[in-house]
Structure formats: structure tokens, C-alpha cells
Amino acid sequence: LILDGRDYTSIQSIAIDWLHRNIYFVNTRLQTIDVCRLNGSFCYILLHQTISDYLPQRIVLYPEKGLLFYTAIVKSRAHHIVRLGMDGTNLKLLFTLKTTNDVDNVNYLRPLLTFDRIAHHLYFYNGLEKIFTLNMHGDVLHIQYQAIQGFHSFKIFADKMYKSFVDVHTSNLSDFRINPKHAIGTTMLGPGFIFDLNRVVQTF
Known part of the structure; x- marks a missing residue:
């Protein structure tokens, strides 16, 4: 799927904001977190990997507080949880779990x-x-x-x-x-x- 010249064919994680009728998702090919209206009328890049060193993987929303949480990786080094405002502001690293062996490194996407x-x-x-x-x-x-x-x-x-x-x-x-x-x-x-x-x- 291509919208406004952007490739949306590599979506890994989706979360729905029912309060504001938006859909949030991770685009693994472009290494971004995007947000669109539920009807697809408007899409916006919320976070790009060039802004954060943490490659986004899974996302969950807390719309009542305007918060987005996502898991992130640094390949073969660590897993992270990052908190972000649902408007893309106030990025904060919450949790880091360092990988300690080859098994952890092989399974870093899980x-x-x-x-x-x-x-x-x-x-x-x-x-x-x-x-x-x-x-x-x-x-x-x-x-x-x-x-x-x-x-x-x-x-x-x-x-x-x-x-x-x-x-x-x-x-x-x-x-x-x-x-x-x-x-x-x-x-x-x-x-x-x-x-x-x-x-x-x-x-x-």
C-alpha cells in the first residue's frame, strides 16, 4: 500500500486510539512510527529512527493519558521500552534489558x-x-x-x-x-x- 508516496507494506505492530479515532503503527521498512486517521484521510510520521537510536518494534497506547509505549532494539546489544507522547513529544527511555548471550541476540525481534x-x-x-x-x-x-x-x-x-x-x-x-x-x-x-x-x- 502506497499513500502520499510512502510505502506502508511493512507494518509490524498496530494500535488503535479509539478516543481520537487514530491508528498507530510501526513501519519496519522505514523504521518509523506513523499515525493515520482511521479512515486513512491523513497520515503523519510520529517518530523516525534518525531521531531516536532505538529501532521501534511493538507499540501499545494509553490514550487516556496521551501516552505511547514501544519496544525497541539495538541489534545484538539490548532491548528497550521507550515512552512517547501520542503527539510525538517527550521521548523518554524507560527500561533497558541488556542481551547477555547468543540466544538473546538471535531472538532480539521477539x-x-x-x-x-x-x-x-x-x-x-x-x-x-x-x-x-x-x-x-x-x-x-x-x-x-x-x-x-x-x-x-x-x-x-x-x-x-x-x-x-x-x-x-x-x-x-x-x-x-x-x-x-x-x-x-x-x-x-x-x-x-x-x-x-x-x-x-x-x-x-
């Missing part, structure tokens, strides 16, 4: 991000074995360790975590699971203390 609208927390999956819970300022509140295979999509609602799995190495078998947000195998982080337990009930 990190996922979702937003808990009830608790107002971000959930970041590093594509391997950890899910991080962060507040709106990027502070890590909780780390959940995954004992199962990696997943390709996830959402949080109330006290549940919804995950989808695709086994691309065999027969493209798809699976969908619902798990409690109260995780098994976790580390709770708080001011001045750390717990390492086999079973932890989360309280937010």
Missing part, C-alpha cells in the same frame, strides 16, 4: 509489550524466559519466570494473562492459554526487599 488497563502496569516479555511488570515510570515491580515454551502474543485483563503460542518448527500448531496473573516461579520486587519463592500471589 520481545512483546502489553498494558494492564486496570492496574496501569506494563508487561514486557523478553522473548525467552522472563515477563517483567513495570510501572508507568519504568520501575520493575515483578519478574515472572517462564517454564514453558516462548509465546507470540499476550494480553492482560483483570487477574488473567492470555497467551497465544505457535509451534513454527513442526506443523504450525497453534495454542491459546489463559493463566492467572498470580504466577508460579516469580520474584517480587519492592522497596528494600526481594522474595524468591516457588509460588507467589501477586498483589498490586
